[in-house]
Amino acid sequence: AQSVTQLGSHVSVSEGALVLLRCNYSSSVPPYLFWYVQYPNQGLQLLLKYTSAATLVKGINGFEAEFKKSETSFHLTKPSAHMSDAAEYFCAVVSGGYNKLIFGAGTRLAVHP
Amino acid sequence: DTAVSQTPKYLVTQMGNDKSIKCEQNLGHDTMYWYKQDSKKFLKIMFSYNNKELIINETVPNRFSPKSPDKAHLNLHINSLELGDSAVYFCASSRWDRDNEQFFGPGTRLTVL
Numbered sequence: 001a002q003s004v005t006q007l008g009s010h011v012s013v014s015e016g017a018l019v020l021l022r023c024n025y026s027s028s029v030p031p032y033l034f035w036y037v038q039y040p041n042q043g044l045q046l047l048l049k050y051t052s053a054a055t056l057v058k059g060i061n062g063f064e065a066e067f068k069k070s071e072t073s074f075h076l077t078k079p080s081a082h083m084s085d086a087a088e089y090f091c092a093v094v095s096g097g098y099n100k101l102i103f104g105a106g107t108r109l110a111v112h113p
Numbered sequence: 114d115t116a117v118s119q120t121p122k123y124l125v126t127q128m129g130n131d132k133s134i135k136c137e138q139n140l141g142h143d144t145m146y147w148y149k150q151d152s153k154k155f156l157k158i159m160f161s162y163n164n165k166e167l168i169i170n171e172t173v174p175n176r177f178s179p180k181s182p183d184k185a186h187l188n189l190h191i192n193s194l195e196l197g198d199s200a201v202y203f204c205a206s207s208r209w210d211r212d213n214e215q216f217f218g219p220g221t222r223l224t225v226l
Contacts, residue, residue, distance in 0.1 A: 051212035
């Protein structure tokens, strides 16, 4: 069965610093991977997805992620953090044949001045 | 225009009561989902419907009964509410293909007293 593990439940960065949120996946088949963001008291919004095309995926709000099969990783990065990036970030993988999303435990990103 | 909407946004009720949450999507998708997010922000799929047919039914107490009257609507009825049912419930929708993103509603915060 497919699964994802997010390393670090809390990440804190300074405004303008690099953001790196880690996600490792486990999958017996080529995975479909997603990063979602959840702002306080809101639903989830897709940041980007990997669907076996380019390994470097660019998303919204300046985020990108690189799929590395050898490391089974799909880490999310942003060169320069903004205060508005403070949110909960979820990595997810499609599992099985019914488009079932399996989510990681989430990483809370805090951005301080 | 709201893509995926849920009502109500907040639901406070007593143990033992029966309650329903409604979800509607105007994206023309054929697949809809219910997720539960617990107090630690962990997201887990509960049910999924494709063209009004139940296709995912995770290990959920049978007090929870989803109903899809048409492709644009998916409701969740909960009988005999328990304290442990307190959570945020998210509805989502997507096209059927595995690489398609799921669009999430704003969530319904259920509090059982």
